[in-house]
Amino acid sequence: MAPIRLAIVGVGKIVRDQHLPAVATDPDFELVATASRHGTVEGIPAFRSIEEMLAAQPGIDAVALCMPPQFRYAAALSALEAGKHVFLEKPPGATISEVEDLKRIAAENGVSLFASWHSRHAPAVGRAKAFLAASPVRSVAVTWKEDVRHWHPNQAWIWEPGGLGVFDPGINALSIVTHILPKPVFLTAATLEFPENRDAPIAAALSFSNAGGLSVEAVFDWRQTGRQSWDIEAETEAGAMRLADGGARLFIDGALAFEAPEREYPTLYRRFAEIIASGASDADIAPLAHVADAFMLGRRKVVEAFHD
Ligand code: NAP
Numbered sequence: 001m002a003p004i005r006l007a008i009v010g011v012g013k014i015v016r017d018q019h020l021p022a023v024a025t026d027p028d029f030e031l032v033a034t035a036s037r038h039g040t041v042e043g044i045p046a047f048r049s050i051e052e053m054l055a056a057q058p059g060i061d062a063v064a065l066c067m068p069p070q071f072r073y074a075a076a077l078s079a080l081e082a083g084k085h086v087f088l089e090k091p092p093g094a095t096i097s098e099v100e101d102l103k104r105i106a107a108e109n110g111v112s113l114f115a116s117w118h119s120r121h122a123p124a125v126g127r128a129k130a131f132l133a134a135s136p137v138r139s140v141a142v143t144w145k146e147d148v149r150h151w152h153p154n155q156a157w158i159w160e161p162g163g164l165g166v167f168d169p170g171i172n173a174l175s176i177v178t179h180i181l182p183k184p185v186f187l188t189a190a191t192l193e194f195p196e197n198r199d200a201p202i203a204a205a206l207s208f209s210n211a212g213g214l215s216v217e218a219v220f221d222w223r224q225t226g227r228q229s230w231d232i233e234a235e236t237e238a239g240a241m242r243l244a245d246g247g248a249r250l251f252i253d254g255a256l257a258f259e260a261p262e263r264e265y266p267t268l269y270r271r272f273a274e275i276i277a278s279g280a281s282d283a284d285i286a287p288l289a290h291v292a293d294a295f296m297l298g299r300r301k302v303v304e305a306f307h308d
Contacts, residue, residue, distance in 0.1 A: 003030040004085075004276060007060045009050050009075055010067030011039025014089060018118075019064060022265035028273040033057050036067075050075045054082045062112075062276065065089060068157035069164070073098040076113075080105045085112040085276050087268075091171050091288050092116075094162035103283050112275045115283035117175035121267040122247025123260035128232070129180040131252070135238030137181065142218035144173045145229045148202070154308050158200065165200025167291045169230075170220035174287040176232060176247055177216065185210045187290060190298035195306035202306055206294055 006029045008015055020041060023029045033045045035053040040046040047053035054060065062085035065075050069091050076093075079086050080102065092115035093099040099115065106113035119125070146169055157163045164171065178184070185208040193203040202223060208216035230246035242251040249259040275282050 003028055004273065005030055005032045005059055005061045007031075007033040007035065007053060007057070007063045007084075008041070009035045009053075009063055009065050010071075010089075011036035011041060012066065015039070015041075015066050018265040019066060022269050026266065026269045026273070029062075029269060032060060050078050054078060054084070060084060062087065062272070068155075068162075070094045070157065070160065070162035073102065076102050077105065080109050080111060080113070083109055083111060085114075085272075087114045087116060087272050088283075090115070090117055090175065091164060091168075091291070092283065092285065093288070096285055096288055096292050099283065099285050099288065103281060106281050106283075110279075112272075112279070113281040113283050114272050114275055115285065116268045116272075117172075117179075117284070117287065118264040118268055119172035119175050119247055120179045121264040121271075122176070123262060124243055124250035124258045125176055125180060125247040127250050127258045128176075128241060128243045128247070131238070131241055131250070131257075132180050132234060132236065133182055135236035135241075137214060138235040138237070139214070140177065140181070140216040140235075141233045142173050142177060142216070143229045143231045143233075144170050145219070145221040145224035147225050147228065148222035148306075149308065159198045159306075161199050163200050164291060165194075165198070166202055166204055166220045166222045167200075167294070169222075170204060170218070171287045171291055172246065173218060173220070173230070173232065174290045176243070177218075178284075178286040178290070180232075180243070181214075181216075183210050183212065183214075184286070185214060185216050187293040187297055190294045191301055192294060192298040193301045193303045195304065196302050197305040197307075202303065204294060204298070206290075206298075208290075 064087040189207040192201040203221040206218040232243040
């Protein structure tokens with residue numbers, strides 16, 4: 001079968017770090033164009049806007065939208081209405097209702113919509129899910145603490161409304177939690193800490209529960225220097241599970257139970273090819289719904305100003 005002719009929109013950090021290497025080694029995809037106001041990829045036809053690109057290259061089959069979430073809906077609408085399959089970087093949009101609208105438009109146009117959650121494809125996540133399915137869970141603790149100056153230097157959009165602030169990484173934890181827990185949870189309380197000069201939170205503490213009374217506590221913090229923490233711990237009847245380093249390694253009762261090389265983006269592109277081939281969409285909004293709940297239910301605390 002001929003490869004899927006792919007265009008990438010919003011050429012920035014994640015495109016260079018992950019999309020380009022993943023696409024380059026995937027025989028199901030051929031990168032045929034990019035659209036970005038400034039970014040380009042050597043040797044690939046470059047356009048300044050998605051509209052210009054779609055008009056000039058009608059043979060494009062699919063687009064990967066990698067701009068900040070506040071600008072994703074308009075680009076997705078253009079692509080879906082032009083009959084292209086769409087890969088949405090995480091988070092899939094700035095609001096739940098706009099992502100729901102994209103699902104409807106994709107279905108109407110007979111194309112695939114993929115809301116990608118890269119952390120769900122971290123190496124040990126599948127093992128953690130299998131462990132929790134077999135071991136009744138008593139409680140869960142999520143610790144997602146990183147240094148925003150290191151990971152998001154001078155990214156203005158991330159502090160704007162819709163940029164999600166600390167939920168930009170935190171939603172990765174929520175994408176794993178919603179994937180590995182046998183039953184859904186819902187938010188019961190939250191505190192969001194907003195720097196006095198910013199429109200998005202720098203830290204958040206979240207409590208979740210479910211019909212069975214499970215306790216899930218999550219702490220997200222962008223002010224972490226030194227050791228970075230991306231851990232999900234669960235107390236279960238079969239022992240203590242720790243999914244460490246963003247899903248890279250699984251520990252049971254302190255002993256390493258599984259680790260494997262990281263292949264999140266190659267796996268995402270495999271999944272995108274699979275849903276295109278089967279005519280399906282895959283757009284789970286559960287992680288985004290928890291973030292929306294946090295903004296709805298969360299107590300707001302103003303904290304010291306943040307400067308890059
Ligand atoms: P980024 O480096 O800021 O790149 C995004 C690119 O989008 C920019 O370089 C910009 O390219 C383009 N863009 C289009 N419209 C824009 C606008 N109005 N304002 C700012 N940029 C605009 O961000 P990123 O780190 O790649 O993140 C992009 C998305 O990927 C986010 O949703 C993020 O959550 C997700 N993601 C990031 C990472 C990571 O490690 N950084 C990991 C996984 C997922 P032009 O100026 O050329 O238009």
